[in-house]
Amino acid sequence: MSRRYGMVGLGHRAQLYVDALAGDWSDTGTLVALCDTNRTRMSYYNPGNRLPVYGPDQFPDMLAGIDALIVTTVDATHADYVCAALDAGVDVIVEKPLTVDEPGCARIAEAAARGAARLIVTFNYRYSPRNTAVRELLASGRIGRVTAVHFEWLLDTIHGADYFRRWHRRREHSGGLLVHKSTHHFDLVNWWLGSRPSLVFAQAGLRFYGPDGAGVGSGPFGLDLRADPRLKALYQDARHEDGYVRDQDVFAPGVDIDDTMSVLVRYADQSVLTYSLTAYAPREGYRVAFTGTRGRLELEVSERAWCSTDAALDPTAGKSEEETYERLTVQEHWKPAEEITITRGAGGHGGGDALLLDDVFRGPGDDPLARQAGWRDGIHSVLTGVAADRSARSGQPVHFAADGLSLTG
Structure with a gap:
């Protein structure tokens, strides 16, 4: 069954899932909605503005039109998006870490226990x-x-x-x-x-x-975003919207x-x-x-x-x-x-990324190793x-x- 996927968080890590649903796993589902704090970054993943886009305040509206949510936002925001999706009956695929603190863990445990939606943490x-x-x-x-x-x-x-x-x-x-x-x-x-x-x-x-x-x-620690077209488009060209500096000095206060x-x-x-x-x-x-x-x-x-x-x-x-x-x-x-x-x-994480994506989008099947987290x-x-x-x-x-x-x- 083809599923409707929404994605929240359109930074560098989102590419893995965008490519998957546009490529080898396109038969399993379709990316139908994007949500981020920065519209320039959303545009990078949305050529021709084919997909509807949402700001964080519109996130509940996005949930109403999807079957599953992929969370690739800043770690400290994971719990908010995960809990909202679970409470709306929407399955969740979330990048590690699941959240960043003990209160976030408690909130997610409570949301998972009171609903039927599934949650997968992607431990590649x-x-x-x-x-x-x-x-x-x-x-x-x-x-x-x-x-x-x-x-x-x-x-x-x-x-x-x-x-x-x-x-x-x-x-x-x-x-x-x-x-x-x-x-x-x-x-x-x-x-x-x-x-x-x-x-x-x-x-x-x-x-x-x-x-x-x-x-x-002690060495060459600077990063020039202009040297990578993708990093430039996602961060340098998007800086005017939210002021996020991707290339900070590692030795700065x-x-x-x-x-x-x-x-x-x-x-x-x-x-x-x-x-x-x-x-x-x-x-x-x-x-x-x-x-x-x-x-x-x-x-x-x-x-x-x-x-x-x-x-x-x-x-x-x-x-x-x-x-x-x-x-x-x-x-x-x-x-x-x-x-x-x-x-x-072959591929990222010692060949783990492709196996993970197959598990996430096609299901784990009878896996004696119990790899799905x-x-x-x-x-x-x-x-x-x-x-x-x-x-x-x-x-x-x-x-x-x-x-x-x-x-x-």
Whole structure:
């Protein structure tokens, strides 16, 4: 059945869904309405003004004419749009993070419970072949019961720096990287383990970016929007409407999020996670290791090797000086290590984007990996970041309620 989709939030991330509904997934539905605070950005995705457009105050009118809503707005606004759509009986597809704080989680949980509309959180990394291979291996029992997870994520000075140019640099908009970015990673661990967090302790700080950061004067961190026609059209040409500056100086005042984070998490199954996120590494990728009662599983991924750019003109640009790679090994007790072959996917998030879109628009079918994420998954991942942020500021551990849907301290 072809569905009528509306989209709220017409920034960079909207392109994934616009292209999907105009391309390989056009048989599943049609984009019939757009909503944004900025009409220039809506025009970019609406050549010939074919679709009706709505401002935020007209959002209820848009809901009346659609079957499902795609939410790609600033993170702090997600809860408002998600709850309004659910209460109107409209299904929701929302970009991670589901929301940015505990009140937003509570509002969404209440809206989801009182209505019949469905909510999907788009965790692309669940669909990356390397990450699904980890899930399969853990479920097979090769390393026994998992007791400890060590997870290090590196954002390089192209990708990582970009969070400090955009609206993400303000905690009130993004919840900080422990929410906006780490929600991906916390969700992966929750999903890999089939468990949920029960206690969080963290340390975090702003060490590299901002006016007093160690990176001041250290390299080419400027961004020229004119070098990318799409960024220019979406942001520079739209600035006159709302004053939003997409290319802020990463070392200018106003940054209040962290760039260096370390987190300890205890799970309901008594396993423990040691996690770190650094937003100014010379390369991009991650390492995760699972120690179990029968052995150990390790995944190492280089998503982008060290890059040389012409004054970092484009946050997605760069000339890689060595190949990216992914390496998955399993070693059972008293046996040699075995390298597991991974079939690499094409496209974004290690091939995960196409699989995610197929799941979102065609349905998950009989997926033994349970990759499609719902509102509970979204809340568990958001609250892990919220708890970590709270702990880093208080110096105290933060506990989850018994159902994992709220915090108790």
